[in-house]
Amino acid sequence: MSDERDIDLTALKGLNAPKVSEPARMAALNVAMGAFDDVQIEKAHLDNKKRQDTQENGEAARPRGDRFSFWSSPMTVVSNSLSRLRLSSATPVAGLLVLPIATMSALHFYGVLDPQDAVAPPVPVANETTVADRANGQKALNQDGAISVPGTPSSEILQGAEVGTKPTVRPRPDPSKRVRPAVSPQPFDQLQRDASPNAVQKRARSVRSFSSNQASGQLRMAPAIGRARSRIAPQMSTDKNTRFEDGRVLSVADNPVSTFSADVDTAAYARVRRSLLDGILPSRDVVRVEEMINYFDYDYPVPESREAPFKPTITVMPTPWSAGTQLMHVGIKGFDVPQEERPRANLVFLLDVSGSMRGPDRLPLLVKSFRLLLQKLQADDTISIVTYAGAAGTVLKPTKVSDRATIFAALDRLQAGGGTAGAAGIEQAYALAAQNFVEGGLNRVMLATDGDFNVGISDPDALKQFIGKKRDTGIYLSIFGFGKGNTNDALMQSLAQNGNGQASYIDTLAEAQKVLVEQAGGTLFPIATDVKFQMEFNPAAIAEYRLIGYETRALKREDFNNDTVDAGDIGSGHSVTAIYEITPVGSNAVLNSPLRYGDRQQAAQTSTDISGEIGFLKMRYKLPGETKSKLVEQAVMAGQVQDFDKVAADVRFSVAVAAFGQKLRGQSALRDFDFESINGMAMGARGEDGAGHRSEFSKLVRLAASLTAATAVTKPTSESKSD
Amino acid sequence: MSLQANSVVQTVADSDFDLVDRAKRGNRAAFAALVVRHYDFIFATAWKWARSREDAEDIAQDVCARLAKALNQWRGEGALRTWLYRIIVNAVRDQMRSKARHQSKLDAAAADPTLPRSQPPDVEGYGVNDDTLRLWDAVRELPAKQRDAVMLVYGEGLSQSDAASVLECSVGTIGSNIHDAKRRLKLALVTGEGSGFTRPSPDDPDRATPHRTLENKTMERSE
Numbered sequence: 001m002s003d004e005r006d007i008d009l010t011a012l013k014g015l016n017a018p019k020v021s022e023p024a025r026m027a028a029l030n031v032a033m034g035a036f037d038d039v040q041i042e043k044a045h046l047d048n049k050k051r052q053d054t055q056e057n058g059e060a061a062r063p064r065g066d067r068f069s070f071w072s073s074p075m076t077v078v079s080n081s082l083s084r085l086r087l088s089s090a091t092p093v094a095g096l097l098v099l100p101i102a103t104m105s106a107l108h109f110y111g112v113l114d115p116q117d118a119v120a121p122p123v124p125v126a127n128e129t130t131v132a133d134r135a136n137g138q139k140a141l142n143q144d145g146a147i148s149v150p151g152t153p154s155s156e157i158l159q160g161a162e163v164g165t166k167p168t169v170r171p172r173p174d175p176s177k178r179v180r181p182a183v184s185p186q187p188f189d190q191l192q193r194d195a196s197p198n199a200v201q202k203r204a205r206s207v208r209s210f211s212s213n214q215a216s217g218q219l220r221m222a223p224a225i226g227r228a229r230s231r232i233a234p235q236m237s238t239d240k241n242t243r244f245e246d247g248r249v250l251s252v253a254d255n256p257v258s259t260f261s262a263d264v265d266t267a268a269y270a271r272v273r274r275s276l277l278d279g280i281l282p283s284r285d286v287v288r289v290e291e292m293i294n295y296f297d298y299d300y301p302v303p304e305s306r307e308a309p310f311k312p313t314i315t316v317m318p319t320p321w322s323a324g325t326q327l328m329h330v331g332i333k334g335f336d337v338p339q340e341e342r343p344r345a346n347l348v349f350l351l352d353v354s355g356s357m358r359g360p361d362r363l364p365l366l367v368k369s370f371r372l373l374l375q376k377l378q379a380d381d382t383i384s385i386v387t388y389a390g391a392a393g394t395v396l397k398p399t400k401v402s403d404r405a406t407i408f409a410a411l412d413r414l415q416a417g418g419g420t421a422g423a424a425g426i427e428q429a430y431a432l433a434a435q436n437f438v439e440g441g442l443n444r445v446m447l448a449t450d451g452d453f454n455v456g457i458s459d460p461d462a463l464k465q466f467i468g469k470k471r472d473t474g475i476y477l478s479i480f481g482f483g484k485g486n487t488n489d490a491l492m493q494s495l496a497q498n499g500n501g502q503a504s505y506i507d508t509l510a511e512a513q514k515v516l517v518e519q520a521g522g523t524l525f526p527i528a529t530d531v532k533f534q535m536e537f538n539p540a541a542i543a544e545y546r547l548i549g550y551e552t553r554a555l556k557r558e559d560f561n562n563d564t565v566d567a568g569d570i571g572s573g574h575s576v577t578a579i580y581e582i583t584p585v586g587s588n589a590v591l592n593s594p595l596r597y598g599d600r601q602q603a604a605q606t607s608t609d610i611s612g613e614i615g616f617l618k619m620r621y622k623l624p625g626e627t628k629s630k631l632v633e634q635a636v637m638a639g640q641v642q643d644f645d646k647v648a649a650d651v652r653f654s655v656a657v658a659a660f661g662q663k664l665r666g667q668s669a670l671r672d673f674d675f676e677s678i679n680g681m682a683m684g685a686r687g688e689d690g691a692g693h694r695s696e697f698s699k700l701v702r703l704a705a706s707l708t709a710a711t712a713v714t715k716p717t718s719e720s721k722s723d
Numbered sequence: 724m725s726l727q728a729n730s731v732v733q734t735v736a737d738s739d740f741d742l743v744d745r746a747k748r749g750n751r752a753a754f755a756a757l758v759v760r761h762y763d764f765i766f767a768t769a770w771k772w773a774r775s776r777e778d779a780e781d782i783a784q785d786v787c788a789r790l791a792k793a794l795n796q797w798r799g800e801g802a803l804r805t806w807l808y809r810i811i812v813n814a815v816r817d818q819m820r821s822k823a824r825h826q827s828k829l830d831a832a833a834a835d836p837t838l839p840r841s842q843p844p845d846v847e848g849y850g851v852n853d854d855t856l857r858l859w860d861a862v863r864e865l866p867a868k869q870r871d872a873v874m875l876v877y878g879e880g881l882s883q884s885d886a887a888s889v890l891e892c893s894v895g896t897i898g899s900n901i902h903d904a905k906r907r908l909k910l911a912l913v914t915g916e917g918s919g920f921t922r923p924s925p926d927d928p929d930r931a932t933p934h935r936t937l938e939n940k941t942m943e944r945s946e
Contacts, residue, residue: 007905007912009877011855012862017767017779024780025762032758032787033751039791040749 034360034508041509244285244551246667249583251592252539258547259555261567262332262531263288264522264574265493266515267481267505269295272664273696274507276703281711282664286489289549289661290578296657296693297519298575298650300333309335309527310570312617312634315651316641319581320681321659321673324589326641328545328580329651330535330617334527336573342525344441345381346398350429352449354389357416359450361507362483366448367411369480369512376520377401384432385410388425389454398436426455426466433475440625442524443475444501450483453491460491467499468566474625478523480515481505493552500529500569518691522571528621530567530629533578534560541614541638543590544583546669548658560620563629570621577654581669582614614638652685653694660701675705739803747794754794758787764804765811771878772815772870774863778822785814808879808889812871819867861911862904869904872897 250258268291275282300313315329349370357363374383378401385396385407396410429445437443447455457463467477477499479492496503502523504515515523532555537545559565570576583589615636620629644652659678663670679701686694739760745753765786770779789810797806862873868890875886876897883901887894 017770028784035788035791
């Protein structure tokens with residue numbers, strides 16, 4: 001074997017890889033950022049632990065440094081980069097702008113837009129594909145069932161000289177492709193390559209049935225990918241959202257009383273955030289303003305005892321976004337039950353393990369999230385785990401939290417897959433909860449799903465009844481939504497409402513940290529149930545009012561005093577905020593003209609001792625386990641209007657969130673109030689913001705501003721917002 | 724493009740070293756910049772090993788995710804690329820192992836016609852003549868250590884000592900791997916297909932061919 005010299009390997013040097021696909025690059029970036037965040041969170045935990053250890057050893061605490069810099073760093077970058085992003089329709093963009101706006105905003109979000117790497121290379125790609133090719137790709141896309149989300153694609157419609165009047169929709173980047181390739185739209189070039197009827201048909205079939213490609217999908221998932229989470233969504237979205245209209249401006253003369261239920265859900269904020277980070281303005285129906293406001297924790301004055309578990313703090317201030325009106329801000333902070341006084345908990349996790357839970361932001365995130373929760377429980381609390389929709393059954397019998405190893409092992413064994421057989425989960429879960437019932441303790445089923453409520457009772461109303469009946473026996477239900485595109489938001493919210501629980505949407509480990517660790521008390525321990533609000537306005541002082549948000553929480557006036565009517569609950573340490581925009585009598589901002597035959601004596605009837613009041617707030621609540629409600633009342637006096645700048649920072653911040661939510665919903669009152677002002681208001685009230693939630697809010701406001709601007713440019717013909 | 728792109732972010736001009744340093748301290752933008760900057764390189768390298776867009780994209784995504792963790796281990800010695808090669812090669816090996824595992828399960832489930840067969844290699848982007856293609860085919864069939872050494876030294880143009888530091892072995896090992904590789908390649912190319920070369924011998928667990936079960940093979944990870 002002496003003649004091996006004549007093997008010439010230098011030809012290997014001439015190998016050239018094909019062009020990078022931009023969606024794949026974005027998908028990789030998203031997964032990488034998810035992994036990066038996970039590492040940072042782990043680091044923060046370690047730091048924290050180290051710090052505690054050193055403190056215990058009597059040494060000086062280590063400086064906190066930039067423990068949370070992973071929150072703040074992108075925001076500062078984004079503020080600069082986004083404000084400089086100007087897409088003008090008059091700009092002679094070479095050929096066609098190939099990077100989807102969504103991609104660009106994602107790049108901006110991460111603070112990167114490399115002029116060489118990210119922007120320049122796509123141009124030649126554009127020149128290679130002709131308009132006809134693109135049209136074909138479009139057709140294939142549609143046959144594939146991968147239709148873009150209604151109401152959102154405006155940011156993706158790209159117009160260029162060669163396209164003429166026909167807008168071209170490009171597939172959105174899709175990291176789940178790596179995990180579930182057959183289900184998601186293929187990158188453009190691949191679509192063109194295998195757009196044969198056969199291939200299209202094959203893909204269409206796999207879109208319809210997860211089960212046929214489960215085996216392959218499961219095996220394809222690399223461990224590192226399974227750990228990461230993705231920010232960019234599959235193109236198909238089956239999110240079900242309840243449609244609702246904005247609360248109207250009501251005339252006090254016609255409707256002096258406003259009644260609604262408390263709401264401490266926060267799912268809407270997480271959804272809005274996810275949408276914006278995907279580079280899409282959220283659709284109106286996702287934006288429940290009160291949930292956005294209540295996402296944040298506010299330092300309103302705290303009541304001293306559990307017997308009066310909360311007290312309202314009322315602030316009246318001029319409306320930042322319109323002249324002539326005022327805001328009446330009602331802030332409530334629930335009593336924070338000290339950890340050692342908390343009742344024993346009996347938690348049953350009811351987990352969806354259907355095939356659709358396989359995505360990295362679903363079951364793997366769920367497992368990590370529930371591991372986080374364990375640290376907030378006490379040693380003799382118990383955990384059970386029941387699965388449904390994949391392999392059904394009890395995975396973990398009631399086990400004390402002190403036996404962590406067993407619980408972790410059970411969580412780690414969970415695997416998504418299989419069809420939808422074995423759906424009897426919910427009854428099994430409640431049976432376990434009942435069997436292990438803790439008298440006077442906390443008995444709760446915690447349902448986690450990506451929207452598959454195939455728990456054994458298929459009729460939603462029957463399911464609600466079942467949950468309501470169990471609630472009356474003392475077993476409550478909380479719901480945690482995972483994954484985007486398949487989450488049945490409306491049902492999730494109403495089931496949790498029926499189960500005296502909270503509906504939360506967990507899209508990242510950071511969100512799990514917030515819901516299950518920072519706010520574990522509120523999530524788990526109710527301090528008041530069936531909390532109702534009723535505000536009566538004095539027609540002598542207030543001409544009109546509009547309740548901001550709470551559209552889906554409205555109650556009938558007569559239901560306020562009816563203790564059998566269910567309403568929202570407030571958990572330990574929760575804060576709840578309600579804001580009215582009110583128009584004083586005589587203001588030129590009054591919208592409703594006075595009635596010609598109006599009831600003029602009514603105003604005159606107002607007796608002198610209450611003439612100083614502009615409104616009267618009543619709240620009803622029950623202590624947990626009780627059936628009779630208690631009443632709290634408080635008058636709102638005139639002449640309390642404060643300068644906006646003098647108002648407590650937390651109140652100002654909540655007003656900024658209210659403004660943002662309304663702006664996203666296209667509320668006409670905020671038409672002339674821009675995102676920049678909202679951001680300024682929020683940043684002026686940021687406070688300490690240890691966990692970075694408020695800085696993140698600011699980032700979202702700026703992202704929304706850029707997306708709105710980009711949408712306005714790419715869609716010059718139709719100014720009106722779709723809804 | 725008049726996107727004012729150059730005013731967008733300063734991180735573009737920063738050195739890898741600076742970016743890694745900032746990313747290590749938790750700076751997201753710096754990490755994102757690193758990923759975006761090196762994705763092309765990662766993808767291209769992965770593609771040359773895998774010769775399939777889909778596999779290369781899988782590997783590249785995996786590498787990007789691993790970077791987040793691996794960052795802390797890079798002490799700034801040597802070029803970032805050397806270090807990246809190491810992560811890529813490891814990811815390639817892992818991917819090929821899991822693919823082989825996958826294939827064996829598919830073989831077992833062969834009765835199910837809805838499951839995908841192993842796909843033929845991509846035909847895009849070759850731009851090479853038939854001889855090179857045959858050589859490349861043969862290289863891809865080599866045992867992993869020989870294949871990696873050949874690809875790094877001849878395909879990527881690394882020196883033997885750089886290749887040694889990527890593969891974390893001695894220069895001598897690289898030399899002997901290349902020597903063995905040449906012998907095998909010659910045999911394969913001279914005797915042509917069906918020489919037994921394309922079917923692996925059972926004592927070679929690192930083989931990248933997709934028809935074997937490698938369940939028991941433990942991962943040899945260096946990071």
